[in-house]
Amino acid sequence: MTYARLDHTSDLDTLPRMPAWVTSARAESLEDVAFLSGAALSHLHVVLEREEVPQALLRDRLALRAAEACVAFSGRLERAGDLRDAVHLLRSGDLPGPAGETCLAWRRAVERPVSTKALDRALPAFESGKIAMWLNAGKGAPVTRAAMVLEAVLTEAPRADVASLVLADAALAQTFGWDHLVPLLAAGLKRADLRKQGDDLRLVCHRALILSAVEAVRLSADLARRAAHLKAVAPKLRAKGADAAVEMFLTRDAVAPLALPLSDRAARRLCDRLVDLGAVRELTGRDTFRLYGV
Numbered sequence: 001m002t003y004a005r006l007d008h009t010s011d012l013d014t015l016p017r018m019p020a021w022v023t024s025a026r027a028e029s030l031e032d033v034a035f036l037s038g039a040a041l042s043h044l045h046v047v048l049e050r051e052e053v054p055q056a057l058l059r060d061r062l063a064l065r066a067a068e069a070c071v072a073f074s075g076r077l078e079r080a081g082d083l084r085d086a087v088h089l090l091r092s093g094d095l096p097g098p099a100g101e102t103c104l105a106w107r108r109a110v111e112r113p114v115s116t117k118a119l120d121r122a123l124p125a126f127e128s129g130k131i132a133m134w135l136n137a138g139k140g141a142p143v144t145r146a147a148m149v150l151e152a153v154l155t156e157a158p159r160a161d162v163a164s165l166v167l168a169d170a171a172l173a174q175t176f177g178w179d180h181l182v183p184l185l186a187a188g189l190k191r192a193d194l195r196k197q198g199d200d201l202r203l204v205c206h207r208a209l210i211l212s213a214v215e216a217v218r219l220s221a222d223l224a225r226r227a228a229h230l231k232a233v234a235p236k237l238r239a240k241g242a243d244a245a246v247e248m249f250l251t252r253d254a255v256a257p258l259a260l261p262l263s264d265r266a267a268r269r270l271c272d273r274l275v276d277l278g279a280v281r282e283l284t285g286r287d288t289f290r291l292y293g294v
Helices: 020-024 030-048 055-073 080-088 097-111 116-122 128-135 142-156 161-176 191-195 198-236 242-249 264-276
Strands: none
Touching: 020 030, 020 198, 030 142, 030 198, 055 080, 055 097, 055 161, 055 191, 055 198, 080 097, 097 116, 097 161, 116 128, 116 161, 128 142, 128 161, 142 161, 142 191, 142 198, 191 198, 198 242, 242 264
16 A cells, blocks of 8 residues: 655645545455544544634535435435425424424534533434433444444434434544534445444444545535635625625525525625625525525
């Protein structure tokens, strides 16, 4: 195996790149795969410490990916666009439905620093004591601990896919010393993987985290560039409340104009202006009930 030197040079367009050998190396044994996942996660750890990465926005977008994966595990057909609609177009008194509840659980899980209280809020269907017990079920290295938590939850509650993956990512975050949960496992696993145990489960978790860490690094670089551009054009915005609106775009995967701290007309004009400046994108392709994001 050839080892490439980590590139720590960075500017507004470039974060440290994942070493090529992490993605190109072929590994079959648990030990080799564990080595590669450790390298991938360690590199992601470096990227997550960079100030130019919009951390809350990154977590929210990764939460959407995790929710999409969990919805697919349950056999439902909703995808990212449907999940965005389910949570961002809710009216007072509306219920989000099963897919929307999954998306809301992941969004709540990443909003606050990792703690039992925050996890209780994200997973209200489970008792606080049960969540704490499951979270403490894992021991050892980060991925080993995450896999043990995943197995502990699914052994006792076989249908609790969302809770098991949220808690496994929480265990991973705690072991790395991350303040917030970073959704990684769900997007890299297959439905059948959740029924595995022991070393078989550890193996698929290592492989899933290699894939997800690589994608998270790529997404971090993309969002860092987009966030820098949004901040650069922000002084051109003259609408009252524009600063607060920009902050919302920098922390949320998607924003409905009605959620912005402006009048309906001013919010729509601001969104159109940001699209013209290349600072945000319209995410739905619709003429009405639009959503925007960096």
